[in-house]
Amino acid sequence: MTRDEALKELSRIAYERAFGGYFASDALIQVGLDALLAGAESESLAMLAGLGRNEELEAQDLFERVLYELGLDVDVPAGARAARWALAYWLAGQMVEGSLDPAVGAFPDLA
Structure with missing residues (x-):
């Protein structure tokens, strides 16, 4: 996966969530890890990608911060x-x- 593909996937999820879609915390962590490995950079992205099972409750908020930091947040x-x-x-x-x-x-x- 390239950096552009990873950012596109983050954007797709951002739009789906903005319009009522739900993504489980483990899916957000995986997308964050994929984006990080593809070369996307953000302080919160590294934190999201590194969350463990006992920290999954933080994933939703961290994902929102990632979107903001990368300029991918969606205003409905x-x-x-x-x-x-x-x-x-x-x-x-x-x-x-x-x-x-x-x-x-x-x-x-x-x-």
Whole structure:
């Protein structure tokens, strides 16, 4: 995995979480480790990647700090209509670049 691929994966997870997706702490730790090994640099990323099983409760907050430090944090508009449009634009972008199957993107609740 390259650094760019790792940052793209962190960004994807950031968007999915911002729009209501859930990722378990161990998955966030693994993504952090993958990004660190791929050459991404952030103080909190090293901390996230190094968390042990008994420290998993810290992963969610550390992941948010990682996103902020790398400039990948996602601001969802406050209004429901604007938030739905933001989700639609993000899904459309994923479909256009080929990282999301159009059938899944068109009906994300059915996937």
